[in-house]
Amino acid sequence: MPARQRRKAARPQELLDAALGLFVEKGFAATRTEEVAERAGVSKGTLYLYYPSKEDLLKAVIAQNISREIAESMDRVAQHQGGSAELLRQMLREWWANAGEASCGGICRLMMSEAGNFPALASYYEAEVIEPARRLWRAVLERGIARGEFRPMPLDSTVAALMAPMLFLVMQQHTATSCPQLASPVDPAEVVERIADLVLDGLRAPAAASRVRRA
Amino acid sequence: MPARQRRKAARPQELLDAALGLFVEKGFAATRTEEVAERAGVSKGTLYLYYPSKEDLLKAVIAQNISREIAESMDRVAQHQGGSAELLRQMLREWWANAGEASCGGICRLMMSEAGNFPALASYYEAEVIEPARRLWRAVLERGIARGEFRPMPLDSTVAALMAPMLFLVMQQHTATSCPQLASPVDPAEVVERIADLVLDGLRAPAAASRVRRA
Amino acid sequence: MPARQRRKAARPQELLDAALGLFVEKGFAATRTEEVAERAGVSKGTLYLYYPSKEDLLKAVIAQNISREIAESMDRVAQHQGGSAELLRQMLREWWANAGEASCGGICRLMMSEAGNFPALASYYEAEVIEPARRLWRAVLERGIARGEFRPMPLDSTVAALMAPMLFLVMQQHTATSCPQLASPVDPAEVVERIADLVLDGLRAPAAASRVRRA
Amino acid sequence: MPARQRRKAARPQELLDAALGLFVEKGFAATRTEEVAERAGVSKGTLYLYYPSKEDLLKAVIAQNISREIAESMDRVAQHQGGSAELLRQMLREWWANAGEASCGGICRLMMSEAGNFPALASYYEAEVIEPARRLWRAVLERGIARGEFRPMPLDSTVAALMAPMLFLVMQQHTATSCPQLASPVDPAEVVERIADLVLDGLRAPAAASRVRRA
DNA sequence: CATGAATGAGGGTTCATTCAT
DNA sequence: TATGAATGAACCCTCATTCAT
Numbered sequence: 001m002p003a004r005q006r007r008k009a010a011r012p013q014e015l016l017d018a019a020l021g022l023f024v025e026k027g028f029a030a031t032r033t034e035e036v037a038e039r040a041g042v043s044k045g046t047l048y049l050y051y052p053s054k055e056d057l058l059k060a061v062i063a064q065n066i067s068r069e070i071a072e073s074m075d076r077v078a079q080h081q082g083g084s085a086e087l088l089r090q091m092l093r094e095w096w097a098n099a100g101e102a103s104c105g106g107i108c109r110l111m112m113s114e115a116g117n118f119p120a121l122a123s124y125y126e127a128e129v130i131e132p133a134r135r136l137w138r139a140v141l142e143r144g145i146a147r148g149e150f151r152p153m154p155l156d157s158t159v160a161a162l163m164a165p166m167l168f169l170v171m172q173q174h175t176a177t178s179c180p181q182l183a184s185p186v187d188p189a190e191v192v193e194r195i196a197d198l199v200l201d202g203l204r205a206p207a208a209a210s211r212v213r214r215a
Numbered sequence: 216m217p218a219r220q221r222r223k224a225a226r227p228q229e230l231l232d233a234a235l236g237l238f239v240e241k242g243f244a245a246t247r248t249e250e251v252a253e254r255a256g257v258s259k260g261t262l263y264l265y266y267p268s269k270e271d272l273l274k275a276v277i278a279q280n281i282s283r284e285i286a287e288s289m290d291r292v293a294q295h296q297g298g299s300a301e302l303l304r305q306m307l308r309e310w311w312a313n314a315g316e317a318s319c320g321g322i323c324r325l326m327m328s329e330a331g332n333f334p335a336l337a338s339y340y341e342a343e344v345i346e347p348a349r350r351l352w353r354a355v356l357e358r359g360i361a362r363g364e365f366r367p368m369p370l371d372s373t374v375a376a377l378m379a380p381m382l383f384l385v386m387q388q389h390t391a392t393s394c395p396q397l398a399s400p401v402d403p404a405e406v407v408e409r410i411a412d413l414v415l416d417g418l419r420a421p422a423a424a425s426r427v428r429r430a
Numbered sequence: 431m432p433a434r435q436r437r438k439a440a441r442p443q444e445l446l447d448a449a450l451g452l453f454v455e456k457g458f459a460a461t462r463t464e465e466v467a468e469r470a471g472v473s474k475g476t477l478y479l480y481y482p483s484k485e486d487l488l489k490a491v492i493a494q495n496i497s498r499e500i501a502e503s504m505d506r507v508a509q510h511q512g513g514s515a516e517l518l519r520q521m522l523r524e525w526w527a528n529a530g531e532a533s534c535g536g537i538c539r540l541m542m543s544e545a546g547n548f549p550a551l552a553s554y555y556e557a558e559v560i561e562p563a564r565r566l567w568r569a570v571l572e573r574g575i576a577r578g579e580f581r582p583m584p585l586d587s588t589v590a591a592l593m594a595p596m597l598f599l600v601m602q603q604h605t606a607t608s609c610p611q612l613a614s615p616v617d618p619a620e621v622v623e624r625i626a627d628l629v630l631d632g633l634r635a636p637a638a639a640s641r642v643r644r645a
Numbered sequence: 646m647p648a649r650q651r652r653k654a655a656r657p658q659e660l661l662d663a664a665l666g667l668f669v670e671k672g673f674a675a676t677r678t679e680e681v682a683e684r685a686g687v688s689k690g691t692l693y694l695y696y697p698s699k700e701d702l703l704k705a706v707i708a709q710n711i712s713r714e715i716a717e718s719m720d721r722v723a724q725h726q727g728g729s730a731e732l733l734r735q736m737l738r739e740w741w742a743n744a745g746e747a748s749c750g751g752i753c754r755l756m757m758s759e760a761g762n763f764p765a766l767a768s769y770y771e772a773e774v775i776e777p778a779r780r781l782w783r784a785v786l787e788r789g790i791a792r793g794e795f796r797p798m799p800l801d802s803t804v805a806a807l808m809a810p811m812l813f814l815v816m817q818q819h820t821a822t823s824c825p826q827l828a829s830p831v832d833p834a835e836v837v838e839r840i841a842d843l844v845l846d847g848l849r850a851p852a853a854a855s856r857v858r859r860a
Numbered sequence: 861c862a863t864g865a866a867t868g869a870g871g872g873t874t875c876a877t878t879c880a881t
Numbered sequence: 882t883a884t885g886a887a888t889g890a891a892c893c894c895t896c897a898t899t900c901a902t
Binding site: 462463464478482484 | 873874
């Protein structure tokens with residue numbers, strides 16, 4: 001494969017990475033297309049060979065980066081053996097590990113800012129990211145209930161109650177990248193553990209809970 | 216006071232209200248100064264008689280709107296009589312009532328998007344809003360521990376674990392205003408109750424907790 | 431009336447005049463909006479206070495300049511007293527006087543180049559300019575036939591045969607403004623007379639013609 | 646000659662044909678070089694192997710297409726036997742047949758739009774196309790006068806008066822290709838006949854004309 | 861010769877900001 | 882003080898042209 005073609009094949013991903021970084025750091029509006037091109041090591045015009053507009057670039061950034069991560073998490077959950085409490089704690093940790101450090105958190109933040117200006121993008125995000133994630137968490141809760149490990153509970157509100165703090169943490173983490181003043185004063189990983197401690201007490205089936213406490 | 220002067224005295228607040236609404240609906244970058252002036256019922260030029268730039272307007276919006284709400288919440292907590300669990304649940308509800316429906320949620324969202332571009336603003340926000348809020352929650356936890364109602368716990372991470380879901384909910388609520396696709400499928404007030412249920416189980420002192428369960 | 435308002439009232443016409451001149455000299459695509467603004471004595475941004483886009487500016491240029499001239503010519507024809515041959519000759523002269531020296535010729539030329547790119551504009555031009563002009567010429571011919579001055583004839587094709595050379599002359603004249611190489615080597619006014627002679631009198635050999643003249 | 650070389654030899658003409666078609670349909674400015682290449686079945690870069698710039702391509706298009714057609718017409722005239730009136734009518738028809746349906750009309754239109762932006766091209770066009778055409782028409786008139794078929798006349802203005810409507814018709818015809826709204830409502834071929842009738846026969850009232858005819 | 865990825869100057873358009881009235 | 886016409890820097894995007902392969 002000639003060098004030129006190798007470059008061409010790599011371009012879209014290089015541009016997406018550059019765009020992701022800048023959109024997440026500075027916001028969509030505050031990022032100039034020329035900066036994206038520069039960070040990707042190409043000229044302004046080249047960007048437009050791959051993405052027809054700045055908005056399409058944003059769509060591609062979101063489309064590409066998120067669906068994949070969600071899908072991977074779902075796989076891991078499906079294969080879990082063992083207690084549901086441990087599974088849930090692991091999911092919390094894993095989400096943090098993925099989203100907190102990878103791009104996902106930045107994208108959540110981006111969507112929260114830009115959704116109003118790009119309704120089509122918001123619909124896509126809701127359908128491809130948020131809803132699958134909800135199903136993922138719901139599956140874990142149902143598993144726990146079915147196995148008698150979790151007490152019966154209203155599923156939808158519990159799912160929301162579990163996702164909310166995690167989503168905030170990943171957004172906060174990415175905000176801190178470009179704005180250290182707003183960084184969490186405690187290590188977010190520790191907060192994740194604390195969240196797990198708190199909610200697992202509330203989720204456990206009463207019998208199990210008392211047994212644990214007595215131990 | 217003649218009507219003209221009353222108008223003049225009210226101008227800054229009218230401009231701030233207009234700016235708050237628009238910044239929160241559309242984002243800072245997507246809001247034009249002319250729109251702000253129009254919503255406030257003045258001309259484009261008049262805006263600049265009161266605020267020297269769009270950025271200064273943003274600062275004033277944040278400065279004005281938040282500190283007040285935080286201060287009011289702190290007052291209510293200081294005056295509470297009764298159980299700490301109930302106090303905490305009430306704080307969660309109250310925050311939701313205030314922030315979810317008033318402007319505070321929109322400002323959180325705004326800060327999360329714009330902090331990177333306005334570091335000075337972020338510092339101000341951290342010092343005047345976030346840190347006081349943390350002190351407020353910490354005070355409640357310390358009260359509960361001191362009264363034997365809550366078990367001993369790592370305070371900082373618990374505060375973060377409590378604030379995170381609430382902050383997410385208010386941001387989500389305000390996102391939904393301009394983007395219905397991203398609205399929560401469950402009533403956020405219900406999610407607040409569910410959060411309270413979950414974390415209070417985890418916070419209660421063991422003795423108290425087991426007593427509750429046995430009952 | 432304050433000076434500022436007087437300026438504002440005059441702006442649209444100043445911009446239209448500047449745009450007409452430049453579009454006609456250089457063509458639509460080759461004219462930069464900044465040039466139009468400069469010729470009108472304002473800055474680039476000001477143009478957009480009056481016309482929302484370059485294309486709308488072109489529409490306004492055409493709408494404004496032509497309909498008026500056509501309407502005036504129709505008036506003059508309606509009021510003519512005397513022989514139809516002389517009326518027709520006078521119309522040819524007048525069209526040349528108006529169109530050849532005023533803006534109309536430039537606009538014909540502009541339409542011929544740009545019609546394909548702006549179909550809506552072409553429809554407007556056909557309905558508001560071309561068709562009224564056809565009616566004007568047709569009216570003259572019908573008048574002559576009714577009065578026994580002209581022989582019966584196929585009207586539509588005769589109208590086309592009369593308009594064609596005149597339209598060419600005005601376009602040529604305006605081309606010559608920006609391109610002297612293509613100027614007519616004979617005075618177009620003389621060509622107009624010659625056209626009148628030909629169509630009124632024929633190309634026949636002197637013998638036949640002189641017999642006619644003697645009559 | 647191997648196929649490859651035949652292809653290579655044909656390239657310039659294929660490019661010129663493609664360019665002619667597009668320039669005439671959309672105008673010079675609105676045609677992208679890539680479109681020309683695509684229509685000619687080559688890549689963008691290849692175009693530049695044959696023509697050093699878009700402008701040079703335009704020059705070649707004009708140079709190539711017109712001179713040839715003019716030359717052919719002149720030949721036919723020189724060989725004509727018979728009456729000058731019939732010769733002239735035949736020339737009108739032939740011009741229409743050639744120019745109206747072939748490329749010449751499009752090029753006239755193109756020159757009229759672009760002459761101002763390309764003075765060198767205009768000079769070339771004047772010298773190679775317009776002036777020879779004038780000589781052609783003048784020769785026909787002189788022939789008629791010499792044979793006593795046409796009355797003496799001012800030659801230059803008569804030539805202009807004859808060419809003007811024909812040039813307009815071919816331009817209009819080509820405008821109609823890309824803009825049906827501006828198409829002539831009468832068949833141009835019919836208009837050509839009418840032009841011939843008029844200029845050969847006059848617009849006079851039947852009385853005058855019949856006297857002539859009787860002679 | 862042929863390709864097509866890459867370039868970057870240039871132009872249309874927006875909008876925060878100014879200032880004459 | 883209030884207005885709103887005017888400004889012009891900045892940005893998105895296009896496309897003629899180049900050049901490594």
